[in-house]
Amino acid sequence: MISRLRYTLREMWASMSRNKTLTAATVITSTISLLLFGLTLLIQRGFDNQLKLWTGGVEMIVYVNHGAEANQVAFVQGALESQTTVIESVTYCSEACATEVANTLFAGDQDSLQQLIPKIPSFFKVKPIDKDSGEVLRTLKSTFKDLPGVFDVRTPDQQVEVLSQLKSFFGVRTLLISGGLLAASALLIWNTIRTAMFARRREIEVMKLVGATNWFIRLPFMLEGLVQGIAGGFLGGIFMLFINRDWTNGVRAFPVSSGLEGFVVTDGYPYTVWLIMILVGAFVGAVGSGTAASRFLDV
Amino acid sequence: MIKLENVTKSYSTEVTALRDASFDVAKAEFVFLVGPSGSGKSTLLRMMNRQERPERGAVWVAGRNINEMPDSKVPHLRRNIGNIFQDYKLLTDKTVFENVAFALEVIGRPRHVIRQQVPAVLELVGLSGKEDRFPHQLSGGEQQRVSIARAFVNRPLILLADEPTGNLDPATGEGIMRLLDRINKTGTTVVMATHDQRIVNMMRKRVIQLDRGVIVRDQARGVYE
Numbered sequence: 001m002i003s004r005l006r007y008t009l010r011e012m013w014a015s016m017s018r019n020k021t022l023t024a025a026t027v028i029t030s031t032i033s034l035l036l037f038g039l040t041l042l043i044q045r046g047f048d049n050q051l052k053l054w055t056g057g058v059e060m061i062v063y064v065n066h067g068a069e070a071n072q073v074a075f076v077q078g079a080l081e082s083q084t085t086v087i088e089s090v091t092y093c094s095e096a097c098a099t100e101v102a103n104t105l106f107a108g109d110q111d112s113l114q115q116l117i118p119k120i121p122s123f124f125k126v127k128p129i130d131k132d133s134g135e136v137l138r139t140l141k142s143t144f145k146d147l148p149g150v151f152d153v154r155t156p157d158q159q160v161e162v163l164s165q166l167k168s169f170f171g172v173r174t175l176l177i178s179g180g181l182l183a184a185s186a187l188l189i190w191n192t193i194r195t196a197m198f199a200r201r202r203e204i205e206v207m208k209l210v211g212a213t214n215w216f217i218r219l220p221f222m223l224e225g226l227v228q229g230i231a232g233g234f235l236g237g238i239f240m241l242f243i244n245r246d247w248t249n250g251v252r253a254f255p256v257s258s259g260l261e262g263f264v265v266t267d268g269y270p271y272t273v274w275l276i277m278i279l280v281g282a283f284v285g286a287v288g289s290g291t292a293a294s295r296f297l298d299v
Numbered sequence: 300m301i302k303l304e305n306v307t308k309s310y311s312t313e314v315t316a317l318r319d320a321s322f323d324v325a326k327a328e329f330v331f332l333v334g335p336s337g338s339g340k341s342t343l344l345r346m347m348n349r350q351e352r353p354e355r356g357a358v359w360v361a362g363r364n365i366n367e368m369p370d371s372k373v374p375h376l377r378r379n380i381g382n383i384f385q386d387y388k389l390l391t392d393k394t395v396f397e398n399v400a401f402a403l404e405v406i407g408r409p410r411h412v413i414r415q416q417v418p419a420v421l422e423l424v425g426l427s428g429k430e431d432r433f434p435h436q437l438s439g440g441e442q443q444r445v446s447i448a449r450a451f452v453n454r455p456l457i458l459l460a461d462e463p464t465g466n467l468d469p470a471t472g473e474g475i476m477r478l479l480d481r482i483n484k485t486g487t488t489v490v491m492a493t494h495d496q497r498i499v500n501m502m503r504k505r506v507i508q509l510d511r512g513v514i515v516r517d518q519a520r521g522v523y524e
Contacts, residue, residue: 002409003404003407003408003409003410004407007404007405202388202390203390203401205388206388206390206401206402206449207401207405208374208377209350209377209382209388210377210378210382210401210402210405210406210449210453211374211375211376211377211378211379211405211406211453212374212405212406213371213374214370214374216405216406216407217405
């Protein structure tokens with residue numbers, strides 16, 4: 001068993017060393033494909049995070065000053081609830097509740113949380129009766145933004161719709177592109193293995209004649225493809241983490257009124273995506289090399 | 300040890316490699332397959348290790364009909380059959396030792412067995428002291444000895460040799476034949492395809508002659524005609 005393992009690893013390494021250029025090209029292609037795949041998952045997650053702020057028909061958020069007295073909160077609530085002809089419902093989220101929301105959105109991003117939590121405002125989520133009337137929202141916003149105790153009033157206007165459209169646009173297209181690139185990676189791995197097998201056709205012929213099993217012959221080649229796929233996933237994941245870190249830092253520098261503060265993925269999700277990328281890379285490598293090793297065994 | 304029953308093989312409608320070939324080879328027998336190029340000698344050898352299958356008839360090796368053997372069992376069959384070729388089929392980037400060890404390594408023999416068996420078989424074929432040489436540093440006769448060592452290192456029941464002296468001068472060819480004879484005397488069945496009239500006449504072993512895929516002569520202690 002140990003001698004077989006040693007043989008398999010040695011032959012895999014020898015084959016990869018012999019085809020350095022092709023191996024490098026395969027790993028680079030896999031890296032780029034898997035990077036795009038990983039970024040697609042992150043973009044989807046970013047849209048989801050951003051949309052979470054505006055789910056359930058909420059069309060307006062009224063932020064109350066941090067540390068506002070209970071009577072100030074009650075005053076704002078009363079003012080909102082008095083608008084029965086235009087407002088359907090009002091939900092209050094205290095500072096503790098807002099901290100919980102922030103912890104979910106910025107999980108793992110201690111810098112942002114430390115900046116945000118000491119001055120986190122409580123807020124009211126407001127559902128208007130007529131959700132499609134921009135005029136009503138603008139009137140409500142101007143009515144409430146100058147009330148005592150109110151820190152800020154946010155309305156999504158067409159933000160939710162735009163975000164949903166963007167999510168669907170980018171999500172589908174980047175997924176298709178990354179799927180295409182993954183297929184290209186699988187084909188490149190397939191071709192690399194085919195070339196490697198052709199280069200070693202004499203050895204394969206001898207192996208078959210002396211009684212090596214097909215699996216024994218295939219295994220180093222399959223492992224080679226698997227390693228190339230995993231390397232692509234691993235390297236792509238590292239690049240993805242760098243890009244995500246730069247993006248998160250960039251979003252942090254946006255003005256508070258940009259409305260894009262949720263458009264970040266800061267919990268452990270990028271690491272989950274990294275793992276998914278490695279697994280997908282392994283799968284692509286195994287499929288590409290496995291089919292080639294089976295098909296071209298009779299070289 | 301080997302039995303062919305009415306074996307027929309065609310490569311196309313015009314080319315029939317073997318027609319209704321039948322014969323038995325006993326354990327430890329030495330058999331020459333002779334005949335002109337294209338007479339079916341190599342096809343016969345390739346059928347004995349299941350590199351090819353007949354269209355009709357049966358090939359029995361060590362008591363098993365190998366045409367009905369599942370593909371998964373073929374490697375195990377081949378571990379009992381050594382193969383020697385005219386062009387040696389050595390791996391040029393491996394040393395003499397590695398070439399022979401390769402045959403044991405790929406069937407999963409442990410290292411200590413390889414370290415024990417390879418020097419022993421290299422001594423048998425007269426290549427002790429040349430373990431670290433590469434094929435291009437050897438003469439044709441020596442390369443063929445490496446090929447024989449590789450075929451015999453696993454102590455197979457049968458040795459199939461396809462024109463093993465075809466690329467060698469007469470004196471070197473005789474040395475190879477003496478070696479094959481010694482191996483045969485250890486109880487290994489040897490089936491050898493050859494054009495070499497001188498060698499066949501020198502060895503005086505059983506001769507099966509083929510002509511256009513048909514066995515035209517099967518003679519004990521025969522000569523080349």
